[in-house]
Amino acid sequence: MGVMDLEDDVRRTLTWPALAAGWVALAVAALPAVTGVALPDAVRYGPLVASVVVFGLPHGAIDYVALPRAVAGRVTGRWLAVVGGVYLLLGGAYAAAWFAWPVAAAALFVALTWLHWGQGDVYPLAVLLDADYLEARTQRVATRLVRGGLPMLVPLLGHPETYRDVVAAFAAPFGGTVGAHWLFTADTRLGLGVAFAAFTVGTLAAGRRRTRASPPTAWRVDAAETVGLWAFFLVVPPVFAVGVYFCLWHAVRHVARAVATHDDSRRALATGDRWRPLARFGAEAAPLTLAALVLLGGLRAVVPDPPTTLEGGVALYLVLIAVLTLPHVAVVTWMDRAQGVL
DSSP states (O other): OOOOOOOHHHHHHHHHHHHHHHHHHHHHHHHHHHHTOOOOHHHHSHHHHHTTTSSTTGGGTTHHHHHHHHHTSSOOHHHHHHHHHHIIIIIHHHHHHHHHOHHHHHHHHHHHHHHHHHHHHHHIIIIISOOGGGGSHHHHHHHHHHHHHHHHTHHHHHOHHHHHHHHHHHHGGGTOOOOOGGGGSHHHHHHHHHHHHHHHHHHHHHHHHHOOOSSOHHHHHHHHHHHHHHHHHHHSOHHHHHHHHIIIIIHHHHHHHHHTTSHHHHHHHHTTOOHHHHHHHHHHHHHHHHHHHHHHHHHHHHSSSOOOSHHHHHHHHHHHHHHHHHHHHHHHHHHHHHHTOO
């Protein structure tokens, strides 16, 4: 498949912390739902609020250095202009779409996040765990669809009213209202659930047939994560579940990928040092993280109906994330192509 080679000692230093952060976070986050404890709003929205500084927003704020390092091996003024142009054109166009067609823009955000969060899980499987069955393009595409559908579709199956409320909150500051009542009915959700479960099982079964590894460690991790994420998003309230996943699953895995593009960080990782690469990530992410927060303030100032509640404020923050996600997907897709994981 021609994926970017990682030295064995670099892979060992990165793999288990990058993966285990999400496993531990989801296990702890599931405890209230499993034990029947209702979470107050401040706790439910807490992970999304924390994502402003805890990996979530910052993980995309290093695109300006991660892309040129992944593609060309170094950062230049030309590359900075290219990444800036991608963000300006795609992000600007998507921001305008929120004002013109808020409901369609909200639906696109769900679809875009489905694609991107699935995309984000293929790299650690293919590169960190060396999953040989992902050498087949059809298997990579199917795995991406399954992994992205877990946080984007499964919450609809278990928590339809909350799911609808969240999507409606995206559109509300722009004057949009969500219809599509049929999507939230029991019959529709049953059909979607059965179809997606069958697709999940079929994708895992195809991967097991394709793997040549003995024991099939990567496939076992893939299967365990997939089953665990199905259960997590089916049971845990969506806002809390997605916030924890965004911060400590998706974003952490992308950070692991990004720091491995930096030569000095790779040398540090080869010696078992994770702290210097993490500190460099924080320093490189800080300027554009702060710039994104300034944009959030500007967005609140210009929307037709500014939010006045915690729920509304978080929804507007997620609209900003949406605007930044479109160019971020373009950047990560470029990295995928350069590193052979597309």
